[in-house]
Amino acid sequence: MPPPAPPRDTLLPAILGPDLPEAACTGRWELFDPPHAGEPPDDLDYRRHRARTICQRCPALTACELTADDFAAQRGSHGFVLAGRTVAGKHW
Numbered sequence: 001m002p003p004p005a006p007p008r009d010t011l012l013p014a015i016l017g018p019d020l021p022e023a024a025c026t027g028r029w030e031l032f033d034p035p036h037a038g039e040p041p042d043d044l045d046y047r048r049h050r051a052r053t054i055c056q057r058c059p060a061l062t063a064c065e066l067t068a069d070d071f072a073a074q075r076g077s078h079g080f081v082l083a084g085r086t087v088a089g090k091h092w
Ligand code: SF4
Pocket: 016, 020, 023, 024, 025, 026, 054, 055, 056, 058, 059, 060, 061, 064, 065, 081, 082, 083, 084
């Protein structure tokens, strides 16, 4: 039996929480996560593309952008997709 998969840094539930119940990313958190250890660059690019595509159609995009701006200004974590953008650090 293989060892259990390591926990992933699923940030979106913590960021969005119950504030955006119409969020299109609900249940798709893995697409938005920062790079996974050992993840091939092509896989990461594909995953981020899929995440950004979901954001473009999300009814909560405007509200999410406001949340994202606050979050990006406060948090050092980066590499995840939020509001259709990849967070590169404390700033977009
Ligand atoms: S804009 Fe993207 S990250 Fe924000 S709630 Fe919608 S799907 Fe999720």
